[in-house]
Amino acid sequence: MGTHIERRPRGVVVLTVDHPPVNALPVQGWHELAEALNSTGADPQTRAVVLQAAGRGFNAGVDIKEIAADPGHTKLVEVNHGCYAAFKAVYECPVPVISAVHGFCLGGGIGLVGNSDIIIASEDATFGLPEVDRGALGAATHLSRLVPQHTMRAMFYTGRSVTAQQLLHFGSVWQVVPRDELTAAAVALAEEIADKDPLVVRKAKESLNGIDPVDVNRSYRFEQGFTFELNLTGVSDQARAEFVHNGPKKES
Template sequence: MSHETLTLDVSEHIATITITRPPVNAQNNRFREELVEVVDALGDRSDVRAIVITGEGKAFSAGADLSERPTQDPGHYTAHNRRVRASFDCLLECPKPIIAAVNGAAIGAGCVTALCCDIIVTSEKGFLQMTEVMVGLAGGVAHVRRHFGESDARMMIYTARRVYGPELLRMNVASACVAPEDLLETARGIATDIAKASPSAVRAAKKSFQVTEGVSIYEGYRFEQGQTKALSTSEDTAEAMAAFREKRAPVFKG
């Protein structure tokens, strides 16, 4: 299936989504609809174990398409906000790990898109920026706060300052910062490592991250123990034990 605002490639259990809205990959309603559709489908596909999302050209995504700002007509802003949330929630809720390969500007909604992914890798030229205060808007605090320390989160929101790849790595926001030409290879390398693991165990691990955020360590660990108990009777666990005994690499089916 072809899409207007993104491309999709699937090979060796890795899906690569590329945002394709030149010149800066701004997010319009069509993009939001297509992203939700594609990510939801990938979450259900047995041939996909990890997802990489990046941008075409020099930008990851420079934020919302301002030509489609909602009007003050009754219900219009509410519907707009629901669509925006859905485009972020599909990333957070996807059962497969998603890696953001930040190749350039990730501004506003583009920044939040990256922050909703499980893992962030960035090029040396990539940066995150929240510019809402400079255009009289608000938003992004909840997502920024999940990744940045409190002082850095407030600085980013209050000043709209760009935070580039090397600084993101220092702040532990990004897992890697590499030369632009090495970005996709690095992201796909991480995805390949994920794809080698038990798909059912990886899904359980992501579910644990989703469920245990914001709960006590007591409640969180009890949930994880329940996950482990459920996995203990799975085909993947049996294969892992057999591979260990036979001194070979496991072949997981998920």
Template sequence: MEFKTLQVQIADGIAVVTLNRPPVNAQNAELRSDVIECFDTLSDMAEVACIVITGSGKTFSAGADIRERPNLAEKPGAYGRHNRLTRECHYAMVECSKPIIAAINGPALGAGFGLVMGADIWVASENAYVSMPEINVGLAGGVTYLQKYFSQSRARRMFYTGMQVSAQELYRLGLVEACLPPDELMPYAMGIAREIASKSPVALRLAKEAARMTLSMPQREAYRYEQGNTVALSKTEDAREAQMAFLEKRAPVYKGR
């Protein structure tokens, strides 16, 4: 896959997606379209088991490219299309069938933090921080997902003030798996990715689906849904192979069926 604003490398079942729009990976319409196409494609690629997303340079993403905004109000429908593209950029990650690790290599602001929140697992470098700074340019960003991850007080303080939350604070709050020196970030993220990629592809697909779907289900129905997945998985070749490998004390060889 080749994109103007992304670099994609695939090896050993892991796709590394790097936002690459210097100097700060600000998100314009082209980058968002590339993200949608990229994650839709990776979602269907059997050779990809796990995805790591990070940013080039010292910034994960500075958020929306403010240079696109002044002209949006001048043409009927332009803002609607802009907002739809922004939403779908986030949901292309949320709905991707493969687990996604965000390796937050620097500031993730506004829509940049939105991409992080589209990932399943977060890892941060010590120089990273997140914020929703839209209030500082007379706008209002997304509080919906802030209130999912943070307490009401912290989420609304961030939303009303543009407050920055450091990687160290994210780790204290249990929102990132690790807070690491910059040169240790990708090795750590890749270690998690390799562990995930070693699992049954069909089990991973249903695990990712369950993690997403059960968030909006009543608890009883969510539990039944998960049990249904377990029954379906118990009938797969991969499940039989995993159980035989356990008994024979060897590594399983999965076929994805």
């Protein structure tokens, strides 16, 4: 369990997140991922990063059961700091980050891929933000980087997901491939980038972040404030308890 770092030839690094059964990350998992990204990006030998996951899906967000088991709000505060750190680490990684997404990409997973430079998805990949059903808010900042504004709002309010093919249509997914070709496709693209001059690519990443119209770190932090506010009302505790006992709601 954890985030595994595999250094491949030509300066490509593959980070694989593995938290069975569904890659719903606990507090420690988010910080481990952030640390892996930070250390990998700081290595001058790294030219491109592929972020992928083992198991049934790319990411199921935060570990709701860990938060629900905490009688106070300590775990909630900690996991929000962990998510912030991981999303920031993806965005500020000095080299391009390619997310290779299979299965479900939910909640915090949207924060990771939304802050990635490039997304390659398998044919079975779906993307959604079920935060409203969990009594939480957040990552609309990152969903807005994947879909148009009104689609984002509809997805956010309803909790519905979209497919990889839909994101391909919107232009936010670079390529959709069969599941068994996902890692190879992501690594091939990473190698293409890695063959460029490394200083130019690092400066390109820095310059692209510099011209972004939205400060994603500040925008997400603003969203988190409303999650804290909802928790003070008690509605979030109720939503988490319902999730723990009944599981996720089905999309209509």
